[in-house]
Amino acid sequence: MIKNTATFQFKEAVFILFLILAIIISSLFVLKTEPHLALFNCLIAVSFLGLIKGYTWKDLESGIIMGIQRGIQPIIILALIGILIGAWMSSGTIPTVMVYALTVIHPDFLLITSLFSCMVISSLVGSSFTTISTVGVALMGAGMAVGLPATWVAGAIISGACLGDKMSPMSDTTNFASGVSSVKLFTHIKHMTRTTTPSILITIALFYLLGRIAPSHTVSLIEMTNMVTIIKDYVQISSLTLLSPLLVIFLAIRKVPVIPALIVGIISAGITSFWLQDVPVGDFFHVLQNGTTFTIENEQVSNMLNRGGLQSMMWSISLIIIAFAFGGILEALNIIPALLNGLIEHIKSKGQLILSTAASSFGVNLLTGEQYLSILIPGQSFKGLYDKMKIERKYMSRTLEDAGTLVNPLIPWGVSGAFFAQTLGVSVIEYLPFVSYLYLSPFFSILFGFMTKRKTTV
Numbered sequence: 537m538i539k540n541t542a543t544f545q546f547k548e549a550v551f552i553l554f555l556i557l558a559i560i561i562s563s564l565f566v567l568k569t570e571p572h573l574a575l576f577n578c579l580i581a582v583s584f585l586g587l588i589k590g591y592t593w594k595d596l597e598s599g600i601i602m603g604i605q606r607g608i609q610p611i612i613i614l615a616l617i618g619i620l621i622g623a624w625m626s627s628g629t630i631p632t633v634m635v636y637a638l639t640v641i642h643p644d645f646l647l648i649t650s651l652f653s654c655m656v657i658s659s660l661v662g663s664s665f666t667t668i669s670t671v672g673v674a675l676m677g678a679g680m681a682v683g684l685p686a687t688w689v690a691g692a693i694i695s696g697a698c699l700g701d702k703m704s705p706m707s708d709t710t711n712f713a714s715g716v717s718s719v720k721l722f723t724h725i726k727h728m729t730r731t732t733t734p735s736i737l738i739t740i741a742l743f744y745l746l747g748r749i750a751p752s753h754t755v756s757l758i759e760m761t762n763m764v765t766i767i768k769d770y771v772q773i774s775s776l777t778l779l780s781p782l783l784v785i786f787l788a789i790r791k792v793p794v795i796p797a798l799i800v801g802i803i804s805a806g807i808t809s810f811w812l813q814d815v816p817v818g819d820f821f822h823v824l825q826n827g828t829t830f831t832i833e834n835e836q837v838s839n840m841l842n843r844g845g846l847q848s849m850m851w852s853i854s855l856i857i858i859a860f861a862f863g864g865i866l867e868a869l870n871i872i873p874a875l876l877n878g879l880i881e882h883i884k885s886k887g888q889l890i891l892s893t894a895a896s897s898f899g900v901n902l903l904t905g906e907q908y909l910s911i912l913i914p915g916q917s918f919k920g921l922y923d924k925m926k927i928e929r930k931y932m933s934r935t936l937e938d939a940g941t942l943v944n945p946l947i948p949w950g951v952s953g954a955f956f957a958q959t960l961g962v963s964v965i966e967y968l969p970f971v972s973y974l975y976l977s978p979f980f981s982i983l984f985g986f987m988t989k990r991k992t993t994v
Contacts, residue, residue: 544589546878549871555581556903564948571948572855575905579862586869595868603864606906607856609795610951614849614856616798617669618827621959622844623805624670625828626815628777631841633674634681635764635773643682647747650675650692651740658700661788662707664945664952666797667697668959670781676960677840681763684750690962691970692743694945698952699736699973702941703728706791709907709941716915717933724937727930730984731938735976742972766837770830772813780804843961852954856905859949863904872900876917886927890985893918893932894939894978901940905949910940931985938981942974 544552556578563574583596624630641649653675658667672693679689701707705721714724767773783804787797802824809815815823823829827845832838866872876896883889896914901907915936922932944950948957948964957963 543870544874546874549874549878552582552585552871553875553899553903570855572858575855575858575862575949579858579865582862582865582869582871586865589869591869596865599864599866599868600861601864603860603862603867603904604857606864607860607951611853611856613665613794613798614853614951614955615846616795616802617665617955617959618844618846618849619824620798620801620805620844621669621673621848622823622825622827622846623802623809623820624673624777624780625841625844626813626820626823627780627805627808628771628773628813629780629805629808630670630674630677630843631767631771632773632775632777633671634677634840635767637675637678638681638760638764641678643684644747644750646675646679646682646684647688647692647743647750648740650679650689651696651743654693654696655700657785658697659704660700660706661785662701662704662710663788663794664694664697664701665955666784666788666794667700668693668956670784672697673843673959680836680840681760686960686962687966687970688743688746688750690956690960690967691972693960694956694967694971695739695743695973698942698945698971699732702937702977703732706789709911710937712908713911713915713933713937713940716911717919717929717936719930719933723930724933727934728937731934731977731980734980735973738976739973763834763837763840766832766834767841770832770841774812776812777808780808849955849958852958855949855954856951859905859951859954863906863909866903872903872913873917875899876914880917880921883921886925886931887982887986889918889921889925889927890931890935891982893935894982897936897939898943898978901943901947901950905944905947905951905953907941907944907951910944911936914940935978935981935985938978942977945971946974 559578559581560574563569563577564571586596637646653671654667657671658664661667675693676689680686702710703725704710705725710725711721714721780801784797784801787800806820809820810817823845825846827848828842830838830841832841879892879896883892893914896917897910900910900913915932918932919929922929945952945956946964946968947953953964
């Protein structure tokens with residue numbers, strides 16, 4: 537329980553915001569530290585300012601605990617996905633998809649195929665995490681095999697997965713954004729197509745062009761055939777290995793909660809490993825902990841097949857713990873509401889309101905790394921102003937989704953950003969230029985806000 541009633545004024549909150557940005561920028565780009573330490577330094581600095589303001593250590597500790605408690609579910613999900621990737625490597629699921637992709641898809645069209653495949657699957661299951669941890673990992677391996685830049689492949693996978701997640705009626709963030717805004721779900725989804733359509737068309741054109749100019753022919757047909765042969769030497773390729781991910785997708789469509797669905801995926805992958813791949817029980821549990829550890833002379837194939845395991849997610853999990861602890865401190869000190877309340881006083885037009893909503897969602901993402909808060913806090917803060925200015929709330933729900941859900945993967949310490957980077961093996965900073973859909977969609981949301989009048993349909 538936080539007993540201190542002292543509040544930071546708008547100017548003080550702005551100072552803290554710039555201090556946080558200065559610490560993050562200097563830590564990441566000058567001192568070249570990992571984002572963990574950048575956020576930890578921010579946590580220490582803001583805690584010190586809270587103590588000066590009159591908050592007790594008990595108040596700050598309560599905020600930290602509250603923040604970490606909010607992160608328990610994503611932490612468990614990340615741990616299970618790390619285990620699941622190891623299990624699917626052991627069972628042959630991911631290697632099978634890799635081989636199919638290498639033998640069926642022409643290298644020139646691998647990027648555009650990755651984009652559409654992840655888009656469709658994510659739309660069906662309503663989860664970018666499930667999509668990237670299954671098809672995404674396999675397509676990443678296929679892209680590496682044909683010599684495509686990892687950043688390009690990651691960009692296509694993430695763009696497709698996030699679009700499908702955002703537009704799916706089964707997505708938790710889609711339902712959450714419409715719920716916070718008190719907008720009917722399909723009204724919300726229909727309204728999002730206005731910003732999604734130009735964003736995805738530009739993204740499709742980008743990856744089509746990249747596929748045509750890609751240096752994929754640096755890997756010859758003989759080398760690709762050799763890689764497929766090596767994979768088959770270590771793993772039995774069979775369509776039966778796809779039963780486990782199909783089961784997970786079926787459970788997701790049936791709206792089974794994600795944690796039990798992932799556990800079922802792990803168990804079914806274990807059965808496939810024992811029955812089809814003849815993996816001893818002890819070895820399988822070693823894979824669940826540490827990932828697959830094939831001894832392969834071909835370095836490229838080794839990098840493709842040796843993945844997954846609980847340990848592979850520890851970098852992301854530790855980052856998320858610090859990010860949620862820091863977010864809890866900010867919430868305990870009421871810094872974000874102080875910023876938003878000061879911002880609201882200066883809003884005079886529809887364009888300014890939508891820009892402020894988007895900027896607030898981006899800011900909450902940046903400060904806390906949590907996409908639900910980036911929807912909830914601005915939504916609660918601005919919905920009264922939308923009503924007062926007689927602007928339909930579907931504009932707010934669309935902006936919250938565009939600048940909340942889609943921006944989270946652009947933040948290195950965001951739950952999505954940390955997971956995508958760790959799962960695909962490409963850092964957020966590296967894939968940032970190639971996830972065009974993720975920043976085009978909020979751009980069009982803001983642009984249309986300034987271009988249209990209050991009651992238009994854009």
